Amino acid sequence: MRRSKIIFSSLSVFMFFTALIADGADVMFYFNRGNSYFNEGKYDRAIKEYDMVISADPDFIDAYYNRGLSYYRKGDYDEAISDFNKVLATEPKDADIYHLRGLAYYKKGNYNKAIEDETKAIAINPDFADAYHNRGIAYAKKGQYDEAIEDYNKAISIRPNYMEAYFSRGVAYTRKAASDFKKACEMGVQYACDNLKQLSE
Structure with missing residues (x-):
């Protein structure tokens, strides 16, 4: 039961912050915070910030790029490739x-x-x-x-x-x-x- 509550609580927090972004909060705040976590080597936390940005703005290509880098640094190469694919779909000459x-x-x-x-x-x-x-x-x-x-x-x-x-x-x-x-x-x-x-x- 505790495990279910933790999952539900995390989901609620995620939905709450996504709503804030969607309602007009600056996505750059979350993007930059993700970058800060990335620079500190906290890749899991960085990925969560980029997830928030992408949920609010699916066309935010730099978030895919940086999330892909985070996955790469973690050794999650399939996830990294998936994000790099998304970037290349928009920027095929990169x-x-x-x-x-x-x-x-x-x-x-x-x-x-x-x-x-x-x-x-x-x-x-x-x-x-x-x-x-x-x-x-x-x-x-x-x-x-x-x-x-x-x-x-x-x-x-x-x-x-x-x-x-x-x-x-x-x-x-x-x-x-x-x-x-x-x-x-x-x-x-x-x-x-x-x-x-x-x-x-």
């Missing part, structure tokens, strides 16, 4: 959203979808270093090291001090070398076997 959705797909292990979204982000913004880097990481996860290295090179050419891209490229070169040494070793090339052993140590 490279940042394709990039964020690509990150969510990557976190879900859907590397093909991640590559698709990062490619779309790059098509919109050819100088998007982060999109190249993250597409490279997705390629590397699929064992496509040549494509990954090409993307890391591009990211570095855009942002010469991109430390993560240098590291990722080094990892890709190492794994590509290991793959090549393994093939050569299987063909009976002893020094390839020796090099493979050194890489694994």
Whole structure:
């Protein structure tokens, strides 16, 4: 019984505040409070504020965007993708959203979808270093090291001090070398076997 009352009470509070917003209270107050919670790392509370805004104004695109970011930070990638989809329906030329959705797909292990979204982000913004880097990481996860290295090179050419891209490229070169040494070793090339052993140590 207590559980039912708590749920009903929460619903009543939600309906009360939604009514206040609908009656003309400034939705920006709730939106900004959600942003404050987000910046404090209180993602559940931020999501509740964005829920309030969206209930009162379903066309408030920034609320979907920020709620999607909150879900992403929580690790709720399906919910994040759903919100990013809503933003893209209104803003189909937003490279940042394709990039964020690509990150969510990557976190879900859907590397093909991640590559698709990062490619779309790059098509919109050819100088998007982060999109190249993250597409490279997705390629590397699929064992496509040549494509990954090409993307890391591009990211570095855009942002010469991109430390993560240098590291990722080094990892890709190492794994590509290991793959090549393994093939050569299987063909009976002893020094390839020796090099493979050194890489694994």
